[in-house]
Structure formats: C-alpha cells, structure tokens
Amino acid sequence: MKNFDWITPATPEAAVQAAAQAGRAFLGGGTDLLPLMKSGLREPTGVVQLKGLTGMERLELTADGITIGASITLAALCTDTLVQRSLPAVFDAARHAATPLVRNRATVGGNLCQRPRCWYFRHPDYACSKKGGDTCYAIEGENKFHAIFDNTTCNIVHPSNLGPAFWAHDAVVVVLGPKGERRIPVAEFWVRPEEDMRTEVALEPGELITSVSCKPLSGRSGSAFEEVNEKQSYDWGLVACAARLTLDGDKASDVRIVIGAVAPVPLRREAAEAVLNGKVPNEAAAWAAADAAIAGATPLRDNAYKVTMLRACVKNAILTAAARARKS
Amino acid sequence: MSIEDRKVKLVLGFAADRQEVELTIPDEEPTPWDLESKFSVVGGKHARVDALAKVTGRAKYTHDINLPGMLFGGFARCPHAAAEITSVDAAEALLVPGVKAAIPMTQDRVRYAGQPVCALAATTRQALAAGIAKVQAVYKVLPHAARIDQAMADAAPLVHRNQQSNLSGSGQPRNAETVAAELEKSAKVVRATARTQVQTHASMETHSSVAKWDGDKLTLWTSTQATFGVRSQVADALRIPEANITVICDFMGGGFGSKFGAGYFTAIAARLAQECGAPVKIALDRREEHTDTGNRPDSIQEMALGVSTDGKLGAYSVKIHGTPGIGRGAGARNPMIYDFPREMRAVAQVEVATNAGPQAAMRAPGHPQGSFALETIMDLAAEAIGMDPLEFRRINDSNPVRLQQYSDGAKRIGWEQRRKNGSATGRFRRGMGVGSSTWGGLGGPQAEVDCKIFRDGSVQVRNGAQDIGTGAKTVMAVVVAEELGLPLTKVSAFMGNTSDPIGPASGGSTTAPSIAPAARQAAYLAGRELKALVAKHLGVNADKLLMKAGRISTAEGKGLAFEEACRLIQSGEISARGKRRSNFRTYRDGVAGVQFAEVEVDCEYGLVRVVRIVALQDAGIIINRLQAESQVNGGVIQGLAYALMEERVMDRQRGHQLNADFEAYKVPGMKDMPEIECVLYDIANGGNNTSVCGIGEPTCIPTASAIAGAIHNAIGARVLSLPMTADKVLAALAQRESGK
C-alpha cells in the first residue's frame, strides 16, 4: 500500500471540497476500499474519511420518503424497525449481505460504490478490459460466477445487495458535488460496461452520495429480497431478486421486480412485472413472472445453472412479498 | 529375557471383542494400560494446558515474533505459468530506500505462476513491496498446462523439460487381467468415474520463519510440523552444523501436512539475515500460501466393480489420474476397507504433471479422494442390486470395530427412517449416507521425553517436537499426571524447542502415540526414584507404594503427600528420560471409523445443507476426551468443506489460481456447520504403554463420502464430482428429470 494523506472533514461540503483534488478517495467503512488499496488496484493520494459528517447518519421518514444517510451501516439498516416495516426488501438485503463483522462497518454509500468481485479484476496480474486492457478473460475463462445477461464486453455482476432492493423501492440517490446537489433516480444510477468500462456508477469524479431516499410501503403491500449463496456465511450472492407489490383486492399491482448478481448492473424486469400485474400472486403466477424474468439470458460456459437458480429466486421473492402484503 | 524383564498379561480390544495377550516388557517400561485399567485423569475432558494463553493472545506464534532491528523478507514472483527466465536483475530494487539485500533464486525456467525468482529483505513491509516491484525479470513466456484437463490433452505443453509426456505412472496394474476376466463373469458390474478437486491446506497461520544469528549460532522461529526436520534441512542447505541451530515453534496455527519441510523460505530467511547482519522475518501472504505451499492433488478415478446378486464384492478396478503440480506423488489411496478378494483389485495410478505449485501431504494424504470414489461405487452397487447401502457395507466389512460403529451409528442417525433413494418429493428433500475409513496412526520411535520432579512438588514434562494445535502438549501432561497420581494442574508441559529431547514430525497422526508412551515412561522412572526416597524414609518396600490422589502411600495408607515426598529430594530435582520403544503386539494394525450424514437438499437452488454428521471413531485409549472430540469436529468440518465448497480454481488461459484468497476459495463458516455428534471408542489397541492411537487424520476421510451418499439418497441422483456445489446438484437433478 502506498502512503496517502488522511483527511477528516466535518461536513459533506468540506468532504466534497477535499475530494476535488485528483487522486483522492472517500472512505466509508473501508471494507472494499482497503482491500483494493492493499492489492494495489487503487492507489489514492488522499483518503477522505466520511465518519461523523453532518446529516449523513440520519435514518428518518421525510417528505421524500425514507431518507437513509449514506454513512448508515448495513448493521443499522437491518436492525431498524422503520426499515423492517416500510422497506422490507432493504431490510432483507442488508441482513443477508456479508457477515456481522463487515455489516458493522460497511455503509450504504460504500455498498452502492463497491467494485466488482470478478476474480480477474481482483487479480493483480490480469490487465483485463475493466482495468484498461483489451481482453475480458471471463468470456473464455473461468466464468461460473459471472453474468448471464448483458455479458458481451465485460461479464461482471454487480455485487451490491442494496442496489436491487433500493430499486424495488423506487429510490433516489442524493449526490453532492462541486457543482451542488443532484438527485439521481436509482434506475439511472448504474453504468453499463458499454457506456463506461471503468466505473459501475453514474458519479462524477469527487461526487459524494449523501443519502438515499426510498418509497415506503403503503396500503396492502409487501416487498422482499431473496438471495442464493453457496455458503451461508461470508459469501456473495450467486443470484438475487428484490420484489415489491401492492394488493388490489387479491390482485397484484404496482409490481417491481429487480434482479441482482446476474448482470453488470442490477436489472429491472418490466416484462416480468407485466406478467404479474393484475394477477393473483400465487405460485403459478410467480413462476410465470419468473419465466419472463429469465427470458433472454445468455449464460456462459459455466454459469447456465444461474438461470435455473434465478428463476426460483424470482418466484420466491414474489411469493414472500405477496405473503407480506397479505399480512399487512 | 534379561533378568529385569517381566511378564505382563493384558486385555486388548473392546467390550465386544476382548483379547488377552501376554507380553514380556523391560524393566524401565511401566505395565501398559489396557481394557482393565482404571484412570483418574486419562479419558477426562481437559481444556488444553495452553488454552488461556491462546485465547488471551499471550501465546506468541511465529507471526508474532518481532525482534529489535528485524527486517522483512519476501519474494518477487513470476507472473507466468511457464516461462524461460532470460534475466533477473535486482539492481534497481536495491536502490529503493530500506531495501537491504536481494538474493536471486538461480534457475532458468519457471513452471508455475507465482514461483519465486528473487528474495529481498527490507526495513519495512512497504519498502519490501516497493523493492519487489522494482525487480526486473525478463521472461520468454511458454505455453502452459495449469489444469489437469489441459495437461492430459493431446499435444499438451510439457511441464517438465526432460519428459516425453506429462503422464507418468504404473502402467498395467497387477491383477489387471484377472480382474478384467472376473468382471466379465460378474452378476452385476457397476461403472463410474469420480472426480475430486484440488484442495489447499488453508491454514490460518501462513508459512513463516524468523531467522536470527548470534555469531555462528542460528535461532529459527518457524511455523512447522517438524522442528527437528527443519533443523537438519537448514543445516544441509546452509552447510552449517546441526549443533549450531535451535528451532523454536511454541505455537502453531495449522499445517495439515503442508509444513513438514523447512520450505525454501526458511533457509532464505537465514541467508538474508546473515547477509544483512540483522534478524529477518519471512511470512507468506494468503495468495502465496494458497499457490506455493502445497495442496491435496485432484483426481479422476475410473472404476468398475463386480458384485454378486447377494451383495458380495467381486473384482474391482480403478484407474486414477491425479495432479501433483510440478511435484511428485498424487495418488488417491483406495485402501482395503471392504473385503475385496486381494487378487481381485487392480489399481492403476497415473500422475499428471501440471504447471501449478507442488502438492504436499494433506490430512490423510490420498484417502479422502479414494474414499469418495470407493464409497460412490459402493452406493451405486448397492442401488444396482437393490440393497440397503449400510447392509451392503456390513456384509462386506469384517472389521469388528467398524461393525460395532455401523450399528451404533445407524441408531444415532435414525437409519431405519431412511427412505429409498429419490423417493423424497417437494422442494426440500432429506437423505442419509454413510462412509468408512481406516488409518494407521500407531506411532513409534524416535521420541524421547524428559520428566522432572522438583523439590517444591511441581512437575515438568518436555519434548522438542511441536504441538501443531492438536493438543500434544496437553496429552503429555495428562499422561504424566495420571502416572504420578496428580491433578493435571500440577504438571507443566513444554514443546517446540529443539534443545529439548527429540520427537517426531507431526504426520500420519503419530505425534500422540509416539510421545505419550515416552512421557509415561519418563514419569514412571521419575516416580520410581521418588518412591525409593519415600520407601527409605518410611521404612517400607518401594514396590508396595502407589502414587494416587496426590499421595505416595501403601494400600494401607502409610505414606506421604506428594509435596512432602518431594522435599526428600536432595539434589533439587529428579530428572528421568523416557524413550519410545517400538510397538508390541496390537489389537488391530490401525484405527477404524465410520461417519453418517443427514442432508437436506433445496431442489430449487441445488443447495445442500448438512443437517447432522455422526462420526464414530476409534483412536485407541482416549487420553483427553475434549481434544479428541475437537479433532473429530475439525476433521468433519474440513471434510464438509471438501464435500461442498473448497476448490482451487486455475485459469485455463494464463494459469493463475484465481481464488487464492478466503473470498472465492470457500471455507465454510459458522452458519454452514451441521450438528456434529462424536462417538469415541476407547479401544485398548496395545502397541505402546498408553494404548493411544492417532486421531488427527482419519476423521476427515469419510465425511464427503457420507454427504455424497446422503445427497444421492435425497435426490435420487449421484453427484460424481467434488465439491458438490449447487450447479452440480442442479445438473444431477435435471439429468434425473430428463431420464424419467
């Protein structure tokens, strides 16, 4: 690891100002930044600590919905009753991520901005396309954990659990930059490899996420996040799905289905939503929606199993969301 | 029989199979413990003597050794899986502030990614990393074969220059023709190919050494399974007298077979230290640990088994391919657990060289691989003739201990509730499976132990071998406490310094059965001296004195408390040395084990949850039940990891290990743990004066096999390849569906 300046601003504005200098990085919990620095994948000249910045640790109901400060930890998210009641998918997603140790440090901002886990990306001896080279090694190489959708240029899967869950709750990412505040609908927050190979998120250099606002459940509605892991401790998801629906009588309406860990960015599956909208969300309807969700998958040599797994995962997310809606 | 020899009668075996034997033993040997022995310390549940030091961090491992002025050593490594080295130049590295020395490692060819090419020492870790980055190595990259499939392909690149092929092996095995002919005649022939993965040792403490010179004397702190082996290997490598070297390993964070040798890094640390005139520490990082310190070879095992309609085993043939990387020795052991007619087994072993780090012995080398294949074909054969797989094993296994274990285990797991293969329905399906093991672990010379009794009544026991975390130190203390009739707290045990008496390398589960008998003999001899003092003092016959419950007294109660007795010692201490003699007659020539598994398969996701493992294990007379159970738990956990998760992944394109970390190299965590029920058998196996046998290795052998059988039972399809990850389970389910 190279030496770096250690900067401890007191306000988000001061943090943004500090980060305006090229080569500086924000530090949330450090659970991703530090490993990247240790392996030489990132060599910031300065690290701007985000701990204790005014307003970034709030978690409250506002006119915007539920506002979650970017420095809120995953541990705080998955022990909060407001989140459990009003954003169950977010609650589940935080609770399933990583380990208690990591969750105690990992922040919401860092979770959205964490870099991919692709083992070629993380290996110091592979200069793949994402690192400025001209090859995606995952195409011909060991691709068991890679993308099954949108996987022609770079085959990463986005590792964030919160991403799909936030999307299911129509989140808006609030960002502060040198030019002031921006509000980015979560649908526009992700950047595909085809748009820009070097990043996964639509932040300009030096821009800081200050909070995320989510639409809480209302009426007879429910949401859920379902994830499948090879290991039940300390593992990233193989496939994931966040689902939200509202019951209109016994029929589903306003359905959101967002899948994760299967493409370079989280994907909203509008075709699957359309299948479920207006139907009784029972097992058959959930499977039908799941079939629509996996349509168009283009698995690689070693990851066709993910399609089967995703189908069941979507079905289960829908059924849990529906069960919660019925109980609400 | 010399005058001092005496005859003793022993009862060996266990309740269901008692064997009386008569032995002649020398004067210095205590009467061996047997089935009739009554114990007060042995067999209890004792926390390890260094438990507190370990949990408080007071225990210092090699990684924790930091000496004044110490430098950090490390390696520049080759980023190619196969290459010719044109040049290695450390001149620029030596200009980096803090870099003190560089030793190029002379060779002209690199054969695996991550092979070291130059060693450096620097004042800080940062300076070391900066120096490593400045080592200029020029390579001519060659085609590689990092994976077994690549190395076996036609026209594969040759891993070793001087060989015609990457494959080397036994050729036509013995009995091949008889077996082939017999298979032709068999009522039923079952064929299958089982595959196992490369597993790395994944010790928590990576390989590490600290070297410090005082004049021509060298002290080495090292994380090792063989303190004395390190001493002689380093003496050889540096051409210095063994007498000048002290090796210290006070505590050790895991080895599992990967730490038998000194490793290139230990001698290099000593050389760097010599060149810099300062102590040098080399501690490998996790990537180096995974790629360059050994592993369990993979295997492809093509089997054919003939069975009669009434379930008797006939001919068996297996052809095994396995890769030792650039090393040697990749056999999958397929031992005679079941009663195959001896001439009816044809085993062909083929070693496949690959461009990967050399293999190393790993916990029961060869056995888990062999077990997975053998138990697979056993289950398939049972299914083919419509017989219960446990019954099939029972009628083909004549080992009395395992027969007992089959019936005890069946009761505990609830085998009678097991349903027919594949009859479960719904999303979550349960199943049960079983697997067996055999292991030696009898120990033997050379091991010597000193026992000292001090005037203040305290007792010390010392051996220079290492306690690799299995609890050997505590085993010595328990044995000595038992022999002297003291509570365990009265005995201090020391291990891990070659200044103390010689001991074994920790391999083959032989440490306890090698040092425990020496420790007992040492205590016996020291105790005898103390008894003589008491006898003289009280005017009784020494032969009539017993050492029990902290007293030395006659059966009638005439005697002294142990502390009082010790005050009779004139010279400050009694010191006696015990020596491990070679084995006398044993009950069986090894230990027996059986494991049962119950799993639940989530058929939507293909995920396997191990609900329960019942592990039944014999390890001779159990010295410390708590540690023995801990060994069983550890073996089962490592076996479960082998069954479901751990796998070294090599990139077919450039030949690097892609998961040389603890993220994608998956070691199970807390939530993946089943309930582990451990059943120990106190079997008086004889062989040595404590009747203890090793337990470290056999417990990891049959776990994966039992889990595989349980999955088979649950889903009605066999997963033929380890680890049995969700993708493979889903594929097996899909295949079963399409076959319907």
Ligand SMILES: Cc1cc2nc3c(=O)[nH]c(=O)nc-3n(C[C@H](O)[C@H](O)[C@H](O)COP(=O)(O)OP(=O)(O)OC[C@H]3O[C@@H](n4cnc5c(N)ncnc54)[C@H](O)[C@@H]3O)c2cc1C
């Ligand atoms: C063992 C393990 C398992 C894991 N499993 C999962 C899992 O299953 N699901 C999952 O979602 N995650 C998982 N993670 C990832 C973990 O959730 C992330 O590492 C964590 O959320 C990152 O948060 P952090 O605060 O530590 O980020 P940091 O490491 O501090 O930062 C990460 C990146 O975000 C930037 N950043 C941080 N905060 C901000 C901000 N406010 N504005 C702009 N940029 C910012 C940093 O500059 C850096 O580039 C796992 C991690 C580990 C170690």
Ligand code: SF4
């Ligand atoms: S998937 Fe992306 S990050 Fe991984 S090797 Fe390909 S280009 Fe690199």
